[in-house]
Amino acid sequence: MKVERIIMNDWAKKDLQRMPKAQRIKICEKIDGVLPDLAGDVKQLISLKPQCRLSVGRYQVIFEVCRRLVIIYRITHRKDVYR
Numbered sequence: 001m002k003v004e005r006i007i008m009n010d011w012a013k014k015d016l017q018r019m020p021k022a023q024r025i026k027i028c029e030k031i032d033g034v035l036p037d038l039a040g041d042v043k044q045l046i047s048l049k050p051q052c053r054l055s056v057g058r059y060q061v062i063f064e065v066c067r068r069l070v071i072i073y074r075i076t077h078r079k080d081v082y083r
Helices: 010-018 021-034
Strands: 005-008 042-044 052-056 059-066 069-077
Touching: 005 010, 010 021, 010 069, 021 052, 021 059
Parallel strands: 005 069
Antiparallel strands: 042 052, 052 059, 059 069
16 A cells, blocks of 8 residues: 555654654654555554554654555654553
């Protein structure tokens, strides 16, 4: 499936702004490279409403795919992501 659009909600934008610049760049590059065709380290989640996660180093991007739209909900450290 080819994704046409990637949207970040307010929580994800705030998460990204709080990170160091180097980590922010790395995460944005990974999102741009992996999410358009949903390849790479993308895993389906069973117990949560946002259905997928993308691992980028010690951080995880929690998102949902709706037809050709990706909605990113959170970008947090792996120890805090499911709290």
